[in-house]
Amino acid sequence: MPAHFTPSSRVRRSPxxxxxxxxxxxxxxxxxxxxLPTGFGDPMAEYWRLIEGVSMWxxxxxxxxxxxxxxxxxxxxxxxxxxxxxxxxxxxxYAAICDHNGVLLNDPILLKLAQDHYWLSIAxxxxxxxxxAVAAERSLDVNVGEPDVxxxxxxxxxxxxxxxxxxxxxxxxxRYFQFRETEIEGIxxxxxxxxxxxxxGFELYLRDGSKGRELWNIIREAGAPYAIGPGCPNGIxxxxxxxxxxxxxxxxxxxxxxxxxGKYVHLDAPxxxxxxxALRQIADEGPKRHQLGIVIDSEEKLxxxxxxxxxxxxxxxxxxxxxxAYSPRMQRNIGLSLVSVDLQPGERVxxxxxxGRRVAGQAxxxxxx
Amino acid sequence: MPAHFTPSSRVRRSPxxxxxxxxxxxxxxxxxxxxLPTGFGDPMAEYWRLIEGVSMWxxxxxxxxxxxxxxxxxxxxxxxxxxxxxxxxxxxxYAAICDHNGVLLNDPILLKLAQDHYWLSIAxxxxxxxxxAVAAERSLDVNVGEPDVxxxxxxxxxxxxxxxxxxxxxxxxxRYFQFRETEIEGIxxxxxxxxxxxxxGFELYLRDGSKGRELWNIIREAGAPYAIGPGCPNGIxxxxxxxxxxxxxxxxxxxxxxxxxGKYVHLDAPxxxxxxxALRQIADEGPKRHQLGIVIDSEEKLxxxxxxxxxxxxxxxxxxxxxxAYSPRMQRNIGLSLVSVDLQPGERVxxxxxxGRRVAGQAxxxxxx
Numbered sequence: 001m002p003a004h005f006t007p008s009s010r011v012r013r014s015p016x017x018x019x020x021x022x023x024x025x026x027x028x029x030x031x032x033x034x035x036l037p038t039g040f041g042d043p044m045a046e047y048w049r050l051i052e053g054v055s056m057w058x059x060x061x062x063x064x065x066x067x068x069x070x071x072x073x074x075x076x077x078x079x080x081x082x083x084x085x086x087x088x089x090x091x092x093x094y095a096a097i098c099d100h101n102g103v104l105l106n107d108p109i110l111l112k113l114a115q116d117h118y119w120l121s122i123a124x125x126x127x128x129x130x131x132x133a134v135a136a137e138r139s140l141d142v143n144v145g146e147p148d149v150x151x152x153x154x155x156x157x158x159x160x161x162x163x164x165x166x167x168x169x170x171x172x173x174x175r176y177f178q179f180r181e182t183e184i185e186g187i188x189x190x191x192x193x194x195x196x197x198x199x200x201g202f203e204l205y206l207r208d209g210s211k212g213r214e215l216w217n218i219i220r221e222a223g224a225p226y227a228i229g230p231g232c233p234n235g236i237x238x239x240x241x242x243x244x245x246x247x248x249x250x251x252x253x254x255x256x257x258x259x260x261x262g263k264y265v266h267l268d269a270p271x272x273x274x275x276x277x278a279l280r281q282i283a284d285e286g287p288k289r290h291q292l293g294i295v296i297d298s299e300e301k302l303x304x305x306x307x308x309x310x311x312x313x314x315x316x317x318x319x320x321x322x323x324x325a326y327s328p329r330m331q332r333n334i335g336l337s338l339v340s341v342d343l344q345p346g347e348r349v350x351x352x353x354x355x356g357r358r359v360a361g362q363a364x365x366x367x368x369x
Numbered sequence: 370m371p372a373h374f375t376p377s378s379r380v381r382r383s384p385x386x387x388x389x390x391x392x393x394x395x396x397x398x399x400x401x402x403x404x405l406p407t408g409f410g411d412p413m414a415e416y417w418r419l420i421e422g423v424s425m426w427x428x429x430x431x432x433x434x435x436x437x438x439x440x441x442x443x444x445x446x447x448x449x450x451x452x453x454x455x456x457x458x459x460x461x462x463y464a465a466i467c468d469h470n471g472v473l474l475n476d477p478i479l480l481k482l483a484q485d486h487y488w489l490s491i492a493x494x495x496x497x498x499x500x501x502a503v504a505a506e507r508s509l510d511v512n513v514g515e516p517d518v519x520x521x522x523x524x525x526x527x528x529x530x531x532x533x534x535x536x537x538x539x540x541x542x543x544r545y546f547q548f549r550e551t552e553i554e555g556i557x558x559x560x561x562x563x564x565x566x567x568x569x570g571f572e573l574y575l576r577d578g579s580k581g582r583e584l585w586n587i588i589r590e591a592g593a594p595y596a597i598g599p600g601c602p603n604g605i606x607x608x609x610x611x612x613x614x615x616x617x618x619x620x621x622x623x624x625x626x627x628x629x630x631g632k633y634v635h636l637d638a639p640x641x642x643x644x645x646x647a648l649r650q651i652a653d654e655g656p657k658r659h660q661l662g663i664v665i666d667s668e669e670k671l672x673x674x675x676x677x678x679x680x681x682x683x684x685x686x687x688x689x690x691x692x693x694a695y696s697p698r699m700q701r702n703i704g705l706s707l708v709s710v711d712l713q714p715g716e717r718v719x720x721x722x723x724x725g726r727r728v729a730g731q732a733x734x735x736x737x738x
Contacts, residue, residue: 004373004396006407007675008604009691010493010617011398027373029380030399033493033616038375100505105498124379124402126495129474133502136469136643146621235377247402248379252515274505306376322378 011035014060015150015212023230031124034061037232046231047328050199054158055231056219059196059203060150060212065108065120065128067135069142072116075135079120080110081256081276083266087112092177092192095120096256096264097127102278104254105130107246107261109177109194121151121205123246134274148209149190153233154219155201158226163202166222167191171202179205185218187211196233198241198367235304236325239336242293242367249291249322249336255279257287258338260366290341293368294321294349296333296361301326307354311337318343321351327368334368335361380404383429384519384581392599400493403430406601415600416697419568423527424600425588428565428572429519429581434477434489434497436504438511441485444504448489449479450625450645452635458483461546461561465625465633466496471647473623474499476615476630478546478563488518490574492615503643517578518559522602523588524570527595532571535591536560540571548574554587556580565602567610567736604673605694608705611662611736618660618691618705624648626656627707629735659710662737663690663718665702665730670695676723680706687712690720696737703737704730 012034014020020037027039037058040046049055067075077084080095087093087110095110097120106127108120120127132144154162163171166184171191174180179192190205206215220228238245244259256265256279267280294311296302302324309321319339327334335351343349345365352358381403383389389406396408406427409415418424436444446453449464456462456479464479466489475496477489489496501513523531532540535553540560543549548561559574575584589597607614613628625634625648636649663680665671671693678690688708696703704720712718714734721727 006396006398007673008398008614008617009675009677010400010614011675013676027375029375029377031379099501126498129495130498130502132468133499134506137503137506245377245379248377304376306378306380307382308378 014058015206015209016058016060016152016216017212019213019216020058020230025230031061032063032122034063036061037230039232040230044328045229047234047236049229050156050197050231050234050237051329052157054154054156054162054201054223054226054228056216056223056228057153057155057230057232059153059233060206062121062151064147064149064205065122065131065144066118066147067131067142067144068117070116071140071142072118075131075140075142076110076112076118077270078134078138078273079131081265081269081273081279083269089114090179092121092179092194094177094264096261097130098256098275098279100275100278102255102275102282103252104246104250104256104259104261107244111179111190111192113181119147119149125247148207150206150209150212151203152206152215152219153195153201153203154223154228155195155197155231156199159201161226162219162223162228166218185214187215187218189215196243197237198243199237235323236327239323239325239334240327240329240367240369242336245323249338251338254338255282255287257282258289259291286341288341289319289338291366292337292339292343292345293364293366294335294337294351294361295364296324296335296351296359298333298359302333302353302359303355305354309351309353311339312350312352313343313347318349329369336366337363339363383427384575384578385427385429385521385585386581388582388585389427389599394599400430401432401491403432405430406599408601409599413697414598416603416605418598419525419566419600419603419606420698421526423523423525423531423592423595423597425585425592425597426522426524426599426601428522428602429575431490431520433516433518433574434491434500434513435487435516436500436511436513437486439485440509440511441487444500444509444511445479445481445487446639447503447507447641447643448500450634450638450642450648452638456481459548461490461548461563463546463633464489465630466499467625467644467648469643469647471624471644471651472621473615473619473625473628473630476613480548480559480561482550488516490520494616517576519575519578519581520572521575521584521588522564522570522572523592523597524564524566524600525568528570530595531588531592531597535587554583556584556587558584565612566606567612568606604692605696608692608694608703609696609698609736609738611705614692618707620707623707624651624656626651627658628660655710657710658688658707660735661706661708661712661714662733662735663704663706663720663730664733665693665704665720665728667702667728671702671722671728672724674723678720678722680708681719681721682712682716687718698738705735706732708732
């Protein structure tokens with residue numbers, strides 16, 4: 001789609017926007033009403049930088065829904081169908097936020113900053129509206145809003161080296177999703193071991209939107225010995241790793257069990273947790289669909305499609321392929337699918353691609369790598 | 370910003386997508402998780418086509434939040450701080466949906482299809498999450514969802530001619546925002562006298578997403594005698610006409626009184642209407658900001674900025690300019706501002722543009738034209 005973006009004050013710039021322009025950003029998408037860089041002109045270099053080196057990403061569009069106040073802990077538990085009793089400040093937990101029917105609304109990381117202070121680090125929709133409505137309708141004593149917080153991700157096997165150089169050896173002890181509030185050269189950040197890749201790394205949640213350029217430059221400089229370079233959430237790596245893209249891999253009926261989030265649903269969560277009754281019933285009856293990988297037979301590199309494809313077993317439509325890519329490490333075309341539980345890993349399928357072609361393939365467990 | 374779009378299955382195509390590509394669309398934005406065409410290569414031709422002729426727009430991204438069931442009327446009243454008692458099926462009313470603090474969340478058209486059936490035709494955010502939460506938390510007997518409905522707008526002074534040719538003389542009697550459910554060559558639509566311009570026109574809400582190309586072609590053919598051509602919601606005309614762009618002209622504190630929506634707030638709406646108590650208090654105390662136009666002195670055509678500018682009176686920052694454009698009809702640079710009520714029409718201001726330039730201008734009432 002060789003079309004340009006039209007800027008609009010409806011779509012916001014990130015604090016790192018000017019830095020990504022200076023780095024030569026060539027494409028964007030829109031995520032949470034913000035520009036999200038999607039490329040810097042050399043997709044293969046960006047892929048291998050993430051897999052073998054270290055990459056820095058403007059993911060300021062990963063917005064935070066903040067709630068703060070005496071009832072914040074209660075609100076967190078109402079929103080998340082996962083028992084939160086054991087959660088401690090400084091921890092981040094992956095959460096399957098559902099509606100009252102058990103439909104997955106968003107798959108954020110819940111960060112507990114203090115007993116009375118939480119963030120939901122969200123995927124691409126206005127979960128803020130949901131949280132505001134629930135808090136107000138239940139008359140909870142809590143303030144809900146979007147703080148001035150903009151994550152910058154440092155991802156890849158060499159990310160640890162960069163972070164150790166900046167913050168010292170203690171970052172090695174941080175467990176996945178653990179975080180701490182700190183600063184760097186006077187810039188307030190929250191440092192978390194996290195990021196939307198399986199290559200390891202950290203996210204620096206910038207807490208002062210006026211300091212984007214400074215933070216970018218600090219990371220750029222600290223990463224220079226490791227040949228750090230710009231990148232972005234990687235469409236190939238995330239398929240290889242089976243990371244969920246909410247809104248892309250899900251539809252208006254998807255529940256957490258369908259997309260491998262069942263382990264984050266605790267059926268013994270309190271009864272006033274939104275969706276828990278519906279989720280118990282779905283668990284009892286068994287979900288109707290599940291997410292599988294597909295390895296496509298084709299030897300040539302297929303285009304990554306932005307539309308869903310129908311997946312067939314024999315002549316029967318049994319679901320959809322939601323994303324595909326050519327994996328340089330597997331040297332295969334691979335895809336993510338949401339299909340009937342009748343389809344099992346190992347079975348043969350065919351796929352009608354949006355460009356009109358039909359290809360064959362084989363279902364498999366996720367992740368690919 | 371000479372950057373490209375990266376397609377993603379997270380961002381959906383409209384049923385009219387292929388038609389707009391065939392028409393030569395050159396740019397997009399993202400609106401409600403869908404591509405919205407923003408240009409076809411000749412901005413001035415597109416502007417004058419809207420002002421003097423007739424233009425057709427893919428506004429499928431204007432999504433509907435549907436609620437249906439015994440409590441639908443009750444839910445509509447809970448959501449809209451405007452007395453709905455007198456609303457009849459077939460009417461559309463502009464609504465200022467607010468949160469419990471009176472902050473404007475969205476400015477949709479509420480369409481009443483039947484006593485138990487409504488649509489909210491929304492601006493750019495996930496109001497669906499808000500409506501779902503409120504309906505469920507209040508245990509209302511209603512189904513809330515997003516139907517397969519995709520508006521196509523026909524706008525401009527010659528739109529009436531096209532519609533009369535297609536639907537007969539009776540469309541002349543339709544009042545603004547009035548609609549009827551009908552079909553055209555077997556394609557189910559809802560036909561409304563509406564559209565995001567002040568040049569007159571209609572919106573055809575396509576109710577079968579598989580028929581986008583057919584509907585586009587029917588309008589294209591019927592419009593040929595009137596020299597119809599492609600266009601899109603026009604950034605210049607909407608500023609001239611003072612039409613609100615929610616999320617662009619508003620911020621996280623904006624209430625309806627600040628953006629000239631006070632007449633759509635009925636302070637005697639029922640007490641269980643969300644936000645009504647806060648709105649009564651704001652009305653009582655008087656809003657702190659209001660929306661004014663600014664006519665900029667500069668003779669040269671200024672670029673349309675996608676970022677907000679600070680507006681000063683003397684040395685004092687008194688608000689922001691949220692959008693600007695060069696008006697071909699006024700032959701002036703004009704802008705929309707959200708400023709302190711201390712600033713009155715006729716007063717002089719200066720504006721720090723995002724490109725670093727400072728320009729002078731004069732505040733005025735809206736609309737410009």
